[in-house]
Amino acid sequence: MVMNCVVYRDGIRVGEVPATHVERHLGQPGHLVWLSLRDPTGEDLDGLRRTFNLHPLAVQDALRDHQRPHLDEYDDDLFVVMQMVQPTEAGLAQEQLVVLVGPGYVVTVRRNARAASFVNVRERCEREPRQLAAGAGYALYGLMNEVVDRYVPVLEQLQADLEAIEEHIFVPRAARSNLQRLYGLKRKALVLEHAVGSMLQFSGKFHGGRVPTVCQNLQGYFRDVGDHLALLQAGLDTIRESIGTAITVNLSLVTIEEGEVTKRLAAWAAIFAVATAFAGIWGMNFEHMPELKLAWGYPAALLLIVSSGTFMWWRFRRSGWL
Numbered sequence: 001m002v003m004n005c006v007v008y009r010d011g012i013r014v015g016e017v018p019a020t021h022v023e024r025h026l027g028q029p030g031h032l033v034w035l036s037l038r039d040p041t042g043e044d045l046d047g048l049r050r051t052f053n054l055h056p057l058a059v060q061d062a063l064r065d066h067q068r069p070h071l072d073e074y075d076d077d078l079f080v081v082m083q084m085v086q087p088t089e090a091g092l093a094q095e096q097l098v099v100l101v102g103p104g105y106v107v108t109v110r111r112n113a114r115a116a117s118f119v120n121v122r123e124r125c126e127r128e129p130r131q132l133a134a135g136a137g138y139a140l141y142g143l144m145n146e147v148v149d150r151y152v153p154v155l156e157q158l159q160a161d162l163e164a165i166e167e168h169i170f171v172p173r174a175a176r177s178n179l180q181r182l183y184g185l186k187r188k189a190l191v192l193e194h195a196v197g198s199m200l201q202f203s204g205k206f207h208g209g210r211v212p213t214v215c216q217n218l219q220g221y222f223r224d225v226g227d228h229l230a231l232l233q234a235g236l237d238t239i240r241e242s243i244g245t246a247i248t249v250n251l252s253l254v255t256i257e258e259g260e261v262t263k264r265l266a267a268w269a270a271i272f273a274v275a276t277a278f279a280g281i282w283g284m285n286f287e288h289m290p291e292l293k294l295a296w297g298y299p300a301a302l303l304l305i306v307s308s309g310t311f312m313w314w315r316f317r318r319s320g321w322l
Contacts, residue, residue: 002036
């Protein structure tokens with residue numbers, strides 16, 4: 001489905017046109033066609049392939065879901081895949097953004113869109129007609145910059161969640177729940193890291209070495225995007241290391257808690273073992289056990305058992321086992 005199709009001339013918005021009328025603007029000096037699609041069918045993209053002279057492989061890949069962010073070059077045309085990440089109740093949801101860029105055109109393809117639209121990107125570019133007049137490369141920069149900006153609040157939320165967990169690490173009997181929360185946070189961080197890391201790998205092609213034709217004279221803008229991605233990657237590295245440390249500490253606390261339980265059980269077992277030993281001795285069926293015939297034998301036996309148990313309880317209590 002076509003969301004909008006806007007034509008620009010020398011960076012100035014001319015107006016929206018039907019997608020079937022874009023051919024008259026393609027190839028015209030200073031003209032730029034910006035077309036946005038949502039959940040297109042194979043027939044829709046096949047028609048665009050003929051209109052924009054897109055590479056068949058690019059059209060084929062545009063229909064695929066769950067791709068890692070990457071960049072493909074087809075002569076002067078670019079095929080860019082980016083992953084948008086947004087928090088949900090179940091974790092982090094991913095959404096794919098495909099951008100087809102070439103001389104005089106920009107085509108964006110979104111499937112199963114849940115995130116906010118990119119109308120603000122278009123408006124921001126329209127406020128910079130001089131840069132937009134440079135061609136489709138500036139529109140691509142605007143889209144990449146917006147995707148990277150949307151990563152920032154997600155990273156900040158991960159950092160806040162990690163700090164909240166760290167505050168409860170040494171709360172008694174909370175180690176197991178903390179471990180569950182840490183592993184959940186680790187999965188979220190991996191989702192964001194896959195999106196950021198893959199995008200960081202190909203972003204360098206826009207400002208170093210051989211720069212694609214449509215991105216000429218825009219290296220400074222794309223270098224800024226790369227710097228932001230590098231900062232995000234550094235923040236994710238810190239989170240990953242902190243999560244690893246926190247998991248190690250929590251596993252140690254679980255071991256310590258289990259050790260404390262084992263010590264308590266061993267102490268009570270020793271106390272009852274003394275009583276069992278005395279009872280076992282006096283329960284033997286020998287004929288000559290003088291103390292069993294004494295009138296005060298039974299009270300004395302109970303007193304000895306209780307005294308021995310009390311003494312051992314005091315010793316274990318003093319040693320920190322109870």
